[in-house]
Amino acid sequence: MKEQSAAIGIDLGGTDIKAGLVDAAGAVLDRRTMPTDADSGPRRVLERLAALVRDLAESSRNAGTGAVAVGIGAPGTVRRRRGTVVAPPNLPGWKEVAVGEHVSAAAGLRVVLENDANAAAYGEFRRGAGVGCDDLVMLTLGTGIGGGVILGGRLWRGRHENAGETGHMIVAVDGRPCNCGQRGCLEAYASAANTAARAAERLASGKPTEGTSPLGDVMRCNGRIDATDVVDAARKGDPLARGVWDETCRYLAMACVNLKHLLNPQRIVLAGGMSAAGDDLLRPVRGHFGRLVWPDVGDRPEIVLASLGNDAGFVGAALLAMETVAAGGGA
Amino acid sequence: MKEQSAAIGIDLGGTDIKAGLVDAAGAVLDRRTMPTDADSGPRRVLERLAALVRDLAESSRNAGTGAVAVGIGAPGTVRRRRGTVVAPPNLPGWKEVAVGEHVSAAAGLRVVLENDANAAAYGEFRRGAGVGCDDLVMLTLGTGIGGGVILGGRLWRGRHENAGETGHMIVAVDGRPCNCGQRGCLEAYASAANTAARAAERLASGKPTEGTSPLGDVMRCNGRIDATDVVDAARKGDPLARGVWDETCRYLAMACVNLKHLLNPQRIVLAGGMSAAGDDLLRPVRGHFGRLVWPDVGDRPEIVLASLGNDAGFVGAALLAMETVAAGGGA
Numbered sequence: 001m002k003e004q005s006a007a008i009g010i011d012l013g014g015t016d017i018k019a020g021l022v023d024a025a026g027a028v029l030d031r032r033t034m035p036t037d038a039d040s041g042p043r044r045v046l047e048r049l050a051a052l053v054r055d056l057a058e059s060s061r062n063a064g065t066g067a068v069a070v071g072i073g074a075p076g077t078v079r080r081r082r083g084t085v086v087a088p089p090n091l092p093g094w095k096e097v098a099v100g101e102h103v104s105a106a107a108g109l110r111v112v113l114e115n116d117a118n119a120a121a122y123g124e125f126r127r128g129a130g131v132g133c134d135d136l137v138m139l140t141l142g143t144g145i146g147g148g149v150i151l152g153g154r155l156w157r158g159r160h161e162n163a164g165e166t167g168h169m170i171v172a173v174d175g176r177p178c179n180c181g182q183r184g185c186l187e188a189y190a191s192a193a194n195t196a197a198r199a200a201e202r203l204a205s206g207k208p209t210e211g212t213s214p215l216g217d218v219m220r221c222n223g224r225i226d227a228t229d230v231v232d233a234a235r236k237g238d239p240l241a242r243g244v245w246d247e248t249c250r251y252l253a254m255a256c257v258n259l260k261h262l263l264n265p266q267r268i269v270l271a272g273g274m275s276a277a278g279d280d281l282l283r284p285v286r287g288h289f290g291r292l293v294w295p296d297v298g299d300r301p302e303i304v305l306a307s308l309g310n311d312a313g314f315v316g317a318a319l320l321a322m323e324t325v326a327a328g329g330g331a
Numbered sequence: 332m333k334e335q336s337a338a339i340g341i342d343l344g345g346t347d348i349k350a351g352l353v354d355a356a357g358a359v360l361d362r363r364t365m366p367t368d369a370d371s372g373p374r375r376v377l378e379r380l381a382a383l384v385r386d387l388a389e390s391s392r393n394a395g396t397g398a399v400a401v402g403i404g405a406p407g408t409v410r411r412r413r414g415t416v417v418a419p420p421n422l423p424g425w426k427e428v429a430v431g432e433h434v435s436a437a438a439g440l441r442v443v444l445e446n447d448a449n450a451a452a453y454g455e456f457r458r459g460a461g462v463g464c465d466d467l468v469m470l471t472l473g474t475g476i477g478g479g480v481i482l483g484g485r486l487w488r489g490r491h492e493n494a495g496e497t498g499h500m501i502v503a504v505d506g507r508p509c510n511c512g513q514r515g516c517l518e519a520y521a522s523a524a525n526t527a528a529r530a531a532e533r534l535a536s537g538k539p540t541e542g543t544s545p546l547g548d549v550m551r552c553n554g555r556i557d558a559t560d561v562v563d564a565a566r567k568g569d570p571l572a573r574g575v576w577d578e579t580c581r582y583l584a585m586a587c588v589n590l591k592h593l594l595n596p597q598r599i600v601l602a603g604g605m606s607a608a609g610d611d612l613l614r615p616v617r618g619h620f621g622r623l624v625w626p627d628v629g630d631r632p633e634i635v636l637a638s639l640g641n642d643a644g645f646v647g648a649a650l651l652a653m654e655t656v657a658a659g660g661g662a
Contacts, residue, residue, distance in 0.1 A: 077628070135489070137593075151482060156594065158595025159595050160629060161595070162592075163593065164595075165592040166593060170588055170623065171504065172504070173502065173503070181626050251504070254504055257513070258589065261496040261499045262494065262594075263489055263494050263593075264489025264491055264493045265489065292501065292513065294499065294513050297408070297493075299491035
């Protein structure tokens with residue numbers, strides 16, 4: 001009996017490691033999640049990562065599938081050829097860590113590294129919101145804003161493998177400072193963290209009285225607010241929250257206009273934690289897009305929500321690994 | 332004796348038609364220029380276009396080269412399969428004109444249509460500022476701002492063949508109105524026409540006295556100014572002109588930052604009439620780019636000037652035609 005071909009996909013995040021056994025069509029055959037425990041340092045994380053891979057490899061053998069490779073989506077800059085993770089901000093103490101070599105030696109499988117946002121975009125492209133299209137740009141709206149660009153069915157990495165940094169396109173010259181060192185980045189306005197920060201700044205400057213602002217009430221009770229609180233308060237009609245959320249959606253729409261004009265992709269996919277707002281995100285982004293963009297000459301992209309949720313990263317990493325190995329690559 | 336393969340390239344502009352006989356390596360073997368005389372209407376322009384093609388075909392036979400196809404770069408939206416030019420703003424009265432069919436019938440050669448900015452970008456890529464690189468984005472700075480995107484050695488047209496509209500990326504939300512119907516487009520600030528317009532607006536509002544502003548003097552003498560006057564006056568130290576030109580360069584640099592983050596191309600090429608400013612354009616654009624972009628991690632594109640001048644359009648059109656015909660396409 002011929003074994004079904006599969007790969008192990010890993011999404012190495014600052015908080016959690018999500019992993020799964022994925023077949024050649026992108027279906028998830030088995031899955032695991034565990035805390036990254038990043039503070040324990042790279043050596044300890046790598047040991048647990050290797051154990052996780054061995055565990056999934058055994059699951060693969062038991063299921064009668066042959067895992068041919070491991071794909072790992074890792075944050076920040078990744079040196080794909082060397083198999084190293086450079087210095088991700090959310091994995092403190094990591095510097096040029098040889099993830100590929102370590103996992104490959106421990107599991108006896110070839111390892112393919114990829115930037116995590118690229119892997120997630122590829123996962124959505126192959127198995128999620130991108131099914132049936134040839135090209136898409138994904139905006140991953142989390143604490144920061146990442147992204148990925150798929151053109152003609154292939155992940156576009158660019159000359160220095162740093163393409164898809166959608167969050168650091170500048171939307172306001174001399175605008176809000178961004179963690180990246182620039183000013184006025186899309187991320188500085190429309191990420192979950194900056195949506196919450198903008199709301200908190202307005203609350204602090206406006207000081208709405210108790211009961212007049214659901215968002216102000218959350219701030220008084222919890223001492224902090226996040227983007228979900230902003231969306232919830234906007235739903236309840238809080239004018240301050242509505243204004244902030246609308247601005248987030250407008251900047252996202254402006255980015256969509258720019259993506260449309262530059263690349264004219266078939267789809268733009270909104271992903272990441274903030275996309276859980278669903279229609280409350282999609283409707284205003286589409287609305288602002290229609291108002292900001294030139295008259296419709298039949299050249300508009302579809303703007304849609306991601307559909308794979310937290311699976312996108314490891315599914316994409318696994319599929320990329322299978323394809324890389326089939327083409328003769330991988331560490 | 333085997334004939335050398337060549338193609339006829341046409342750059343159909345609102346003012347001039349530039350044409351040439353181009354070999355497979357992009358070298359120009361012969362060339363022609365004639366006024367478009369757009370006011371004479373599509374039928375008359377097509378007749379003269381056909382005569383021009385026959386003339387170059389004869390030149391090709393006399394030179395012992397075999398012209399295998401005609402490539403035509405045309406303004407605005409072009410339906411490549413149908414071979415029609417849709418409704419270019421600078422060719423009044425043109426509506427779905429069947430340029431491909433007409434020229435093909437008259438000259439007995441296959442005709443390949445392409446958007447003019449795409450053709451010029453491809454010409455620079457193959458034979459000009461793009462030699463030695465795999466991907467580039469070109470910003471064509473003329474009356475408006477056009478562009479072209481070359482990725483992995485191929486022209487990227489996008490889903491609805493409307494990619495590369497770099498001039499209509501929004502750089503200022505709710506900014507200056509643009510001819511395209513949007514607000515705050517790159518073109519609305521940094522095109523030659525809008526650089527001149529911004530300077531004229533500032534002159535009108537500030538009213539510098541005679542002799543204090545070289546640019547004001549030009550305006551008083553000629554009743555109008557163009558972008559070249561702004562650059563000249565900036566060179567002479569005119570503070571108003573310097574301010575306007577610096578702003579133009581800063582918006583162009585902002586666009587370069589966004590191109591870098593999204594596509595991470597190897598090169599960004601500045602082309603079109605305004606690129607004649609040379610170092611006076613390149614130096615401030617590079618300077619602003621360095622100030623606007625995140626710290627250098629070795630991922631920056633080269634920002635360079637185009638090198639083919641007015642030849643880029645017909646050279647690119649001819650090369651695209653040769654390749655399309657070799658691949659079995661063309662009208």
